[in-house]
Amino acid sequence: MRALLLTRSPDLSAAVTDVSEADLPGGDVLVDVSHSSLNYKDGLAITGRGKIVRGAFPFVPGIDLAGTVAESASDDWAPGDRVVLTGWGTGEDRWGGYAERARASAEHLVRLPDGLSAEDAMWIGTAGFTAALSVLALEAHGVAPGGGPVAVTGASGGVGSMATALLAAAGHEVSAVTGTASAHDYLRALGAAEIVGRETLAEASDPPLQKGVWAGAVDSVGGTTLAALLAQARRHACVAACGLAGGPDLATTVFPFILRGVTLAGIDSNTAPPDLRERAWGRLADAAAAGHLAAVEKTVIGLDDLVEWAGRIVDGDTVGRVVVDVRA
Template sequence: RKFPHVPGIDAAGVVVESSSPDFPVGTEVIATGHELGVERWGGWAEYVRVPAAWLVKRPAGLTLEESMMLGTAGFTAAQSVQALIHAGITPDRGPVVVTGATGGVGSLALRILAQLGYEVTAVSGKKDRVDWLKQIGARAVIDRETFLATPNRPLLAATWAGGVDTVGGTVLATLLKSVQHRGCVSACGVVGGADLPLTVFPFILRGVTLAGIDSAWCPDENRPEIWNKLATEWKPKHLIAGRTVITLDEAGAAVDTILKGGITGRTVIRI
């Protein structure tokens, strides 16, 4: 919103100067959220100065590079999965859906859910990524246009135990209409639109829960728990294999490719 600006909503590195006893010099730390790289200068830099409250110590089960391969996308995906679990959506409740499944949040949510034993259906508009989605854990893949090709009714067939929506708009509305009784959908995206063309029927007739995920302002006391899960039982398998490493000088070209929808998986900037 103001220029000059330094982007980068994630950062991980080693503390070189500190006035906090919680993070002495030499501590390896992770910083996400708090409008880092949005309202405030971000992580695409050799040095980043942030309040100690924004930091989390690197969990033993993650390297600094792995933590950035997860980053805000992984943190958001983990919160989305956590919301389903807190709502009582266990693998034995039935199939779950992940929308925008080739994106950063969607693909990581898919991988985490699959590892936890859920039967996951991926929804994506990228027809050339079907095989890849199945490789990372999807039992089935539905094309986005097919997913949206439903009757214009306030409720649809109760198909899904729950879901993670990274898209918003009509995709989120269609998902909510087709969730089973007492199901839950965690929502974290708006690329498909901010409007929600929906009646209250999914909520008052089926008791569906819509759980909003706000990664930027997740309470600081909750962050270490989520990162520890990502470093242990929720850590996606073969994480290194799904990443591309670039230099800071290459970041501009990578952003152009992202905006054109040309990147799948995670890209890490190594300073």
């Protein structure tokens, strides 16, 4: 089967080659993979700019995959079932989606909702799944339409695009934070009510409590941006933290939490429990069926294009979502 294989001897290299199905890791379900996607984390893995891969080399990356069950030793799945897999160490600890077949644990798979094709699922992918988890977290903490603006950072990226679309569809006033001037029209098409330059949140949060602006936020940037969001959060706001494109450090104080009752909700898309996964994918399927995600830009590439596009996504030179047609 064809796969994008990472090798290290001693430098990292990535190339599309034939690999043996016998090299697949253990798992009670064998999946015929038709589509995967390119995420920021995948870009770091392929370019070697981040320590993403923890499995032994050679290694097949790709943190998402969708396809049909080919073989199953589990009563939960049968050949022909349509499935999606995100997280659970896929593409990090164990071989991922950039191959024509993959093995997985039965409990890690989610049934692909009716109305979503495999390509649709990977157009949504981990980015959309993470965005849906973030929106569910805001709602669980009382962030409601009409309560004030909700910021989405990294808004033109995969998570940001999906979060902007989902929040706007739910009736929120979305402030899309971006440093990509060419993405303004795109973000308005997604439903953003306001475009905010990322430099607005790029400075240190001094003083640690500022004018309350945000009723909620979905942050995929981290670092100074997240600290600034917390300093500018309104009373009882919720900020969902789901990424670190701007760095892992967080220089903040307890003041937003103890003086304004702000909630910082951590979003872990990797090991989210099955019931929450089903809720998130159901929300995404409904949004897609209603056309709420239609404006999220989609680019489809093949395995042979991955090395080039990995560099582009790490450099911030992509908009929306990049789908990988594994069979192309």
